[in-house]
Amino acid sequence: MLQRALPSRSRTPAEEALLAPMPDVGGPRQPLLIVDGLVKHFALEDGAVVRAVDGVGFRVAKGETLGVVGESGCGKSTMARLLMQLARQDAGTLVFDGLEVGSRGGMSVRDLQRSAQMVFQDSHASLNPRLTLEQTIAFGPRAAGAGRAVARELAHETLGLVGLAPLVFAGRYPHELSGGQRQRVNIARALAMSPRLLILDESVSALDKSIEAQILNLLQDLRERLALTYVFISHDLNVVRYVSDRVLVMYLGKVVEIGPVRDIYDAPRHPYTRALLASRPSMDPRRRREHAPLSGDPPSPIDPPSGCRFRTRCAIADAVCARIEPMLAQGPHAVACHAADPASGHPLAGEAAPFAAHAGVVS
Amino acid sequence: MSKPLVQVSDLRVVVRGADGPVTILHGVDFSLEAGKVLCVLGESGSGKSMTMRALMRLVPRSATISGRVLIDGVDVLALRERELARIRGSLVAMIFQEPATALDPTFTIGHQIAETVRAHEGASWADARRRALDLLELVQVPSAARRLQAYPHELSGGLRQRAMIALALSCRPKVLIADEPTTALDATVQIQVLLLLRELQRELGMATLFVTHDVGVACEIADEVAVMYAGRIVERGSTEEVLGRAGHPYARGLLRSVVTSDLVGTRLVPIDGSPPELSALPPGCSFAPRCNHAIERCSAAVPELAALSASHRVRCARLGELEPAIPHAQEVST
Numbered sequence: 001m002l003q004r005a006l007p008s009r010s011r012t013p014a015e016e017a018l019l020a021p022m023p024d025v026g027g028p029r030q031p032l033l034i035v036d037g038l039v040k041h042f043a044l045e046d047g048a049v050v051r052a053v054d055g056v057g058f059r060v061a062k063g064e065t066l067g068v069v070g071e072s073g074c075g076k077s078t079m080a081r082l083l084m085q086l087a088r089q090d091a092g093t094l095v096f097d098g099l100e101v102g103s104r105g106g107m108s109v110r111d112l113q114r115s116a117q118m119v120f121q122d123s124h125a126s127l128n129p130r131l132t133l134e135q136t137i138a139f140g141p142r143a144a145g146a147g148r149a150v151a152r153e154l155a156h157e158t159l160g161l162v163g164l165a166p167l168v169f170a171g172r173y174p175h176e177l178s179g180g181q182r183q184r185v186n187i188a189r190a191l192a193m194s195p196r197l198l199i200l201d202e203s204v205s206a207l208d209k210s211i212e213a214q215i216l217n218l219l220q221d222l223r224e225r226l227a228l229t230y231v232f233i234s235h236d237l238n239v240v241r242y243v244s245d246r247v248l249v250m251y252l253g254k255v256v257e258i259g260p261v262r263d264i265y266d267a268p269r270h271p272y273t274r275a276l277l278a279s280r281p282s283m284d285p286r287r288r289r290e291h292a293p294l295s296g297d298p299p300s301p302i303d304p305p306s307g308c309r310f311r312t313r314c315a316i317a318d319a320v321c322a323r324i325e326p327m328l329a330q331g332p333h334a335v336a337c338h339a340a341d342p343a344s345g346h347p348l349a350g351e352a353a354p355f356a357a358h359a360g361v362v363s
Numbered sequence: 364m365s366k367p368l369v370q371v372s373d374l375r376v377v378v379r380g381a382d383g384p385v386t387i388l389h390g391v392d393f394s395l396e397a398g399k400v401l402c403v404l405g406e407s408g409s410g411k412s413m414t415m416r417a418l419m420r421l422v423p424r425s426a427t428i429s430g431r432v433l434i435d436g437v438d439v440l441a442l443r444e445r446e447l448a449r450i451r452g453s454l455v456a457m458i459f460q461e462p463a464t465a466l467d468p469t470f471t472i473g474h475q476i477a478e479t480v481r482a483h484e485g486a487s488w489a490d491a492r493r494r495a496l497d498l499l500e501l502v503q504v505p506s507a508a509r510r511l512q513a514y515p516h517e518l519s520g521g522l523r524q525r526a527m528i529a530l531a532l533s534c535r536p537k538v539l540i541a542d543e544p545t546t547a548l549d550a551t552v553q554i555q556v557l558l559l560l561r562e563l564q565r566e567l568g569m570a571t572l573f574v575t576h577d578v579g580v581a582c583e584i585a586d587e588v589a590v591m592y593a594g595r596i597v598e599r600g601s602t603e604e605v606l607g608r609a610g611h612p613y614a615r616g617l618l619r620s621v622v623t624s625d626l627v628g629t630r631l632v633p634i635d636g637s638p639p640e641l642s643a644l645p646p647g648c649s650f651a652p653r654c655n656h657a658i659e660r661c662s663a664a665v666p667e668l669a670a671l672s673a674s675h676r677v678r679c680a681r682l683g684e685l686e687p688a689i690p691h692a693q694e695v696s697t
């Protein structure tokens with residue numbers, strides 16, 4: 001995509017490599033990302049252990065957007081950092097386009113950190129106030145071995161891609177931009193590395209709604225034009241529904257449900273997913289919410305409950321839920337809940353629609 | 364109709380900027396009766412917080428306020444500092460997005476509430492403590508007696524928010540100002556706090572001014588809505604009128620850019636551009652440069668807040684020329 005627009009002149013191999021995404025080696029059916037058994041714990045000073053990510057597995061197909069939702073503290077950002085290898089997992093594997101990351105004969109962390117790029121929430125904190133936008137965007141390519149001229153071309157090209165006229169914006173500083181424009185720069189900076197995967201961690205959450213809509217449109221355009229794959233993390237369930245093909249629901253370091261976006265929103269199977277959806281404002285002043293689906297705040301990932309971690313807030317928890325941890329079932333729409341597993345011994349497990357009558361939750 | 368408890372007219376705030384004075388509020392007018400919730404809706408920087416702070420004269424020292432603020436018959440802008448201190452907390456109480464701004468980290472929750480009750484009502488310590496317990500129970504803090512002994516940092520975000528609400532209610536205010544009190548909370552906790560505020564509002568009959576940038580939150584709690592843009596109210600009316608039949612192109616654009624399930628598979632229609640610098644407002648209607656309907660007339664003068672109905676007002680020079688509002692929020696179900 002990028003290289004066609006750039007004038008050809010003599011370039012180093014590193015530059016040639018930077019101007020296009022790394023090649024697709026696995027073919028269209030190979031998931032771009034396979035995550036298996038990912039664990040990251042943090043030891044605190046007092047000896048307690050934060051089980052931030054505690055055995056997470058999923059796949060992301062090429063060209064799709066996987067939405068990730070869950071309350072704050074459930075491990076979304078930690079997982080994003082593991083996907084980028086900005087932190088090293090305690091256990092588990094990442095396979096990028098068929099190549100295991102960090103293993104011999106697999107993919108180097110360095111290559112991963114080019115092929116995957118991350119865009120954060122806080123557009124202010126993530127831009128160096130003393131660098132022009134061109135310098136900011138050119139920084140990554142320069143560090144990856146591009147000469148000044150090619151890095152500059154990349155900066156201008158990507159500024160154009162995100163809708164900031166290069167002639168106007170290349171020389172500007174972050175403080176001269178609005179919040180929406182700064183977030184465009186962050187996206188441009190990620191694109192300058194010709195990534196295949198973008199990890200968007202609350203990337204639109206700090207923006208005003210009218211600006212958020214601009215950025216969401218931009219992200220949709222870029223995904224198509226550049227054949228990108230997205231992991232889109234957000235606490236806004238309506239935005240996740242809008243952008244995602246599939247959705248992963250996290251609770252205290254675990255995946256509790258994952259599936260196609262329609263299934264998750266129209267036929268959620270985990271009581272937590274149902275509660276999350278029913279916590280959204282109604283958007284209709286004549287049909288206001290009459291009760292809160294959950295009480296209290298999310299519990300701490302230090303010493304999480306035994307068995308199912310959600311059981312302490314769950315309306316249909318049973319004795320089995322405290323004893324045995326429910327496993328994420330196989331299949332395209334997978335849920336980790338005893339009530340959805342006929343073999344679990346949960347009293348509601350035999351029922352066709354186990355939650356509709358009992359969860360006390362209407363979405 | 365009962366007499367409004369809060370009457371604000373032509374409220375202006377000017378601050379000293381680097382290159383001379385900057386007008387933050389350009390004459391804000393609204394009124395609110397007891398027992399009602401007015402949501403002030405708008406994007407960041409539109410002047411929502413400044414409006415609330417100006418009501419209580421909690422503005423930067425460099426700022427000058429003019430206009431008229433009548434709260435329960437008290438002319439707030441004419442009060443002396445000492446009288447002002449007395450009505451803050453007793454007649455009018457405030458809650459914020461960040462409980463840290465209201466709660467003192469060095470005292471227990473119980474002590475802070477009791478202290479406030481004592482200071483304002485001259486109650487004995489024993490009575491004040493009892494009232495603190497009642498208040499924590501009122502805001503539905505579980506194990507309230509134990510939580511009286513907790514320091515703010517020992518509470519979860521949702522409980523801290525409840526403790527701040529208890530503190531705000533401690534002197535039975537007639538007016539509650541809530542500035543984005545649920546913005547930092549998870550949706551699962553936000554809905555709990557909104558339901559609580561709705562219930563307290565019903566029970567205590569306060570007038571509540573509720574600032575939010577979130578249309579969904581306004582749908583849940585507002586009786587009336589005022590939409591702000593660049594330091595002016597550009598539309599106000601009942602919740603149904605403003606969120607259901609918005610008249611101002613900005614309000615319509617804002618509602619249209621809220622992503623809801625109906626929009627899946629469609630391209631979003633954002634408002635182009637970004638809000639103006641307050642130090643360099645365009646002439647006439649501040650929204651004109653971003654407005655698809657703008658014509659020359661829009662830049663000639665700032666339009667008046669014109670009446671669409673007895674309660675619905677819109678500040679648009681082309682009001683009546685635009686096609687009727689397409690209902691937004693009310694058509695959207697989850």
Ligand SMILES: Nc1ncnc2c1ncn2[C@@H]1O[C@H](COP(=O)(O)OP(=O)(O)O)[C@@H](O)[C@H]1O
Nearest residue numbers: 042050052071072073074075076077078079301
């Ligand atoms: N570097 C760290 N040291 C200790 N605890 C951490 C660290 N990073 C994250 N955590 C904890 O891990 C949990 C998950 O955090 P995070 O991944 O940021 O969640 P989310 O993004 O879903 O809000 C939280 O309890 C957080 O406090």
Ligand SMILES: Nc1ncnc2c1ncn2[C@@H]1O[C@H](COP(=O)(O)OP(=O)(O)O)[C@@H](O)[C@H]1O
Nearest residue numbers: 378387406407408409410411412413414423641
């Ligand atoms: N102390 C101050 N001095 C100068 N300008 C200020 C001050 N506080 C706020 N402003 C400006 O006033 C405008 C309105 O701010 P605010 O009322 O906080 O907006 P909102 O609450 O709607 O996001 C903003 O442009 C902001 O930069």
Ligand SMILES: [Mg+2]
Nearest residue numbers: 076077078202
């Ligand atoms: Mg996070």
Ligand SMILES: [Mg+2]
Nearest residue numbers: 411412413542
């Ligand atoms: Mg504010």
